[in-house]
Amino acid sequence: MGRPPCCDKVGIKKGPWTPEEDLILASYIKDHGPGNWRSVPTNTGLLRCSKSCRLRWTNYLRPGIKRGNFTELEEKMIISLQSLLGNKWAAIASYLPQRTDNDIKNYWNTHLKKKLKKFHSILHPHHLGSSSSSDSSTSFQFFSKDYSSSYDRIRNLEHHHLIHQNSALNKFISSHRSSVGSNTSSTTSTISYASSTENISRLLEGWMKSSPNKLNSSTALKLKATQTEEKVLTNGNNNSKNNNHNTSNSGNNNLDDDKLLVKKVEVQESCNEDDDLISNEADYFESLLTFDNISNMACWEQKSSSDSTTIHGSTTSASPEEPQTTTTTAATTPIEDRVDSISESDRQGLIEDDQNQPPFSLLEKWLLDEATGQVLEEDPMEISPIF
């Protein structure tokens, strides 16, 4: 026998929510705040289970939710964060405050996986036969494989990379959460009821603005799930404070980054001939995403495969779980140990070694771009006043 359903009451309604139900739920939460979902159906008279109420609030009625029309920046973020965190949709959603985990998950499954898969098929046409037998995770495996390959490199160079990432990401988060005043009236492609839920959501925004505590309890639940990831980032920042030689060498790090970027351009140029075959198709994707670095990876992959060399002696699995595993490994290792374990000479060696590595991954590039303010300037996200 299986586990009894959470909503074993007779008469529990399922299926789409009606505007009336939304109003009841929204007005109740307006008065009582989100939480204590178990009591919501009882107190409201809604013939819905507590989970359904919570889901409806979290994904649709909660003020500040932006629906549809994912921007290029958001796509980049989702792809990058998915590579870094795996299918931790709640964690990913915490970096996109206007998006729900469900929305991101759906967007990934319906759009981004296909895009990556198509892009993979363009970059690796010889893999089409083998990939045909695999499932929809192929695209991710391709991406995660490349990412995992570069991840060891990131770990070894994180005394300047991770710190850079942390500061950039934290800056991004803080800048967006402190953003005030932008209207969240996003244009929704979905008419009919979607717009009515948006209206309900907007109705609640005024209340939410005047009830920061209630809002915080709502968002805190969301952010709580990502404390682990953020702690990793925070540790990196703390580490940068605790290791003066790292932060004080920021100039050197910049030089290192410059070297790497120069190398990246060199590799890219060296691959231009090979890129000709795919450039037209790649242009299409570049209109959606900045995939030049992935293309570079492909070039590097060809290059490295001919050399039959292994990155830092590491072989990485292409399983979807792998990025999480490697991430966890890096995250659970005390960052002091990791940084201190890199001597100055080793670091120089790593930097030299890095010049034989593939160029920056998408995430690295994004973070570097963001660090220079390019991303925010080119596509500032609309953030609800509540954040």
Next chain:
DNA sequence: AACAGAATCAACCGCAGAGCA
């Protein structure tokens, strides 16, 4: 216009973990 297949996305299900007595 009608149909079929594909795409989308809201909602459900079941598991895991936190919190509490």
Next chain:
DNA sequence: TTGCTCTGCGGTTGATTCTGT
């Protein structure tokens, strides 16, 4: 320490909408 309750998360489903023929 244990067992229970509640909440959150991620995978999946299925109804609806879209697109091509």
